[in-house]
Amino acid sequence: MSFSPLEQLFIDNLIGVDPNQKKLRYSQKLAQQQNHRPMLDIERKAMEARQSDANAKSMFLDFTQAHLHDEVAQEMLQRLSSIEVISSSLFDLGPGFPALLDALSAKAVTLNQLDPLISGIDWLTEDILRLINSPRYRSKIGSANLVKDVKTALRFLGIESLQSLVPVYAFRRCIPHSTEPFVQFKTKIWDYSLATAIAAKKIAEEQGHNAFVAFCAALFQTLGHMVVIRNYLRSYKQVKLNEQMRAQDARDVELIDALEILDADAGFLSSGIEEFAAIISADLVSRWQLKRMPLAGILDQLADGTAYQSGMDLTRILLQANCFVQVKFLLNDNKLAMEDAVRYLEQVEIHTALRKVLSQTDLRKLQFE
Template identity: 75%
Template sequence: MSLSSFSSLEQLFIDNLIGVDPNQKRLRYLKNQQSTNEQRPMLEVERKALEARQSGENAKKIFLDFTQAHLHDEVAQELMQRLSSIEVISSSLFDLGPNFPALIDALSAKAVTLNQLDPLISNVEWMKEDVLRLVNQPRYRNKTSSGNLVKDIKTALRFLGIEALQALVPVYAFRHCIPHSTDPFAQFKVKIWEYSLATAIAAREIANAQGLNGFVAFCAAMFQTMGHMVVIRNYLRSYAQVKRTELLRARDARDNELTDALEALDADAGFLSSSIEEFAAIISADLIARWQLKRMPLAAILDQIADDTPLSSCSDLTRVVKQANTYVQVKFLVNEQRLDVEEANKALNDAGVHNEMRKMLSQLDLKKLSFE
């Protein structure tokens, strides 16, 4: 499937992230959908019309497709209701705690010290536990004279240093927010992690090369996909709830054919992909805005990404994140043979990812952090 068949590189990449079959007819989230209560009786009418014209496996496939589309009319309503509530959105992710924003804000300051970070990390219990767990691994414990377990966060921070913490804090926060299960889209968890880490590393290097704040670029690139995780969790919950309700109705009505069709269906990759494209970016911006950061312009960067502000009009750091996004998306899609070289070069050129920048990025390991 080529880029010319899609409205954007972003949509093609999200399709790849979810695992959309390019040959399958897609269901999409449609704006301004009306309530479908009055449409429910049409299911029986439509089925009879189909049975009059078709027979065998083809008719069964058409009926399955229709049932899935009908189901998603109601899923769209439920999903929209969920995503309209900031409380539901916030509760869809791991609670980083009220003290996390102050920690991430402090890390962006040029003159921050380990003594300043000590109480801030201690106030974020899950982060304190993660840091202590890390420094008690053999490679760090060998640095102590006794080799005993490190129990004091101040000692742990001395082992790591500020540069390492600037990588670890946002990465640990993001990893806690990845859903435990995204079945039937099992690869989503792996791919969203790989993509987010790669874009964060790329954005940091582009920013540093231009004399910009690499830590801010790193965080903006990493946290921009928080909305993706909110959408997939709420879509899967909405789908399960609507399907369960429809199954109960079909069984109560002793409609065996509809019951069998509903039981054969699973969540739809195309609908999920379109929902992520529609909602994810603005949800990420809204979530980060609630942190009320004092030093870091993360909310402004993510707002410009959500608004799709042109490169010529956006801030320097937003441009950096957009360039990192394009580079990593193109790299992933080319590796999976979803994008040809000519289309890849055009996408990179349009984003201002020039040859010198490509050469620099090609020398990076985008799959793991390096801070030692």
């Protein structure tokens, strides 16, 4: 898929793309055609012959970075063509997680029905017990004793809280531990994903649609972003290491110095997210084989680039939530003019009344917190 101008601006800002620098881009055609080869000395000499001494070093750095990313494009294509590699790029939520999501979407679900489903997911049990034994909840419970039984913890939380907690805890587990050199990515993707989920839930409530499904669709739409950044960083690290070893063998001091300076490229990562992220999110969620929730259909439409007017009701809600949050974040960072913001909001029918409702909604934290 290709991003709209708003989405492209938002992702570039999310990652930290410098608008004043030439942007390296992922090219699938190049990735399919590129053959691995060492940098040719003749290419370097031809380039340096056209440059003054003052520009030669900078030009050589650009050349080296571009060459690295020719190789990275091929490595990423191989990685992201494998659903096994994609799945292993995220925390394993366990085979019981999809059934729990389905159960939470049912209108008549009870805590007795949820207890065995939650108890069968070790990481979720740990997170829930950690929450219920935190000072904030201990004061509400009115007991000095730690809660050790998840069934007791569920009774204190209630179903409505669990409908927010379960997907949010799952998403949080999937955030990479390290995204260096893009150190702000972890925080920003969390803030954005939570904000869109809360906004989508609010819009669904206003329009009379399933708020839990809207919340989950908005939250899990960025799973692919995390898969892409992890595999890009792994690919770049491996390709760079291979080139460093070749340079060491050739005793190429200039190339060794250049490789030492270079780091992963924000523009290339942005275009990789544009190329792969939405499709990966849809594929991952489809593998959950949910029986009650139409998450796969919503994310398929998002990956296909379905126009707002042509989408299902819940797809349109997701597009509205995305637009509102992207506009809000860009305005806060002074990266978007107000007249452009209004135009983008109007395109997805976020008119004055809905804009007011969303503006009065706290998009930074869950309501029960």
